[in-house]
Amino acid sequence: MRFERELTLEETSNLTGVSKAMLGQIERGESNPTISILWKISTGLRISFSELLGSENDEYKAVSIDDIEPVYESDGKMILYDVFPFNPLSGFEYFYIKLLPGAHHVSTPHQSSVEEYIVVTKGSLKLDLEDQTFELTAPAALRFKPNKSHTYSNPYDEEVIFQNVIKY
Missing domain, CATH: 2.60.120.10 (Jelly Rolls)
Known part of the structure; x- marks a missing residue:
């Protein structure tokens, strides 16, 4: 998402309130962010929470929790x-x-x-x-x-x- 919008880590950090270090760790798969961090990122980037989770949108599919x-x-x-x-x-x-x-x-x-x-x-x-x-x-x-x-x-x-x- 950051690359698609051509944002630097600093710009993303300013938008989301999440530190550059934490954003970098998340991008590299070195950290599992908390829900609070994910909400900050989704709010700052103005995207849905589920987009960050990489969830798929399948139509007419029964879902088992x-x-x-x-x-x-x-x-x-x-x-x-x-x-x-x-x-x-x-x-x-x-x-x-x-x-x-x-x-x-x-x-x-x-x-x-x-x-x-x-x-x-x-x-x-x-x-x-x-x-x-x-x-x-x-x-x-x-x-x-x-x-x-x-x-x-x-x-x-x-x-x-x-x-x-x-x-x-």
Whole structure:
């Protein structure tokens, strides 16, 4: 992506807020970036999160969550599956997310997205948005503007499963 846009590491770093050293390590395959780093890169380059994961867009294909390579965050306690990668025609991407007990993930603002939808299907999710805290116990849902920092956490003993749709 950087080469296609003819950006230097310094220019990419300035756009994304990710250090040149980290960007170089990611490009060389020497580092596995966290979800937070990937969000910074996707936001700075104004591309979808799923584009960074290299997900494919196959039409009319049944998807088994177990067949998707997950991304781990929050010391392995947040497990994210990119089920339906961003598609410019639909304008959204869909994630299936598990939060193990003790998970705590701060999500940086998504400037390129318009709305985020959360549907909790198992357990209780604690979601902090600016000065508000939401307790979402399955079945529950919430829609919000993700242009501010927001935090997903599971301070409970039971696993949380939720669906996350990001509309661009």
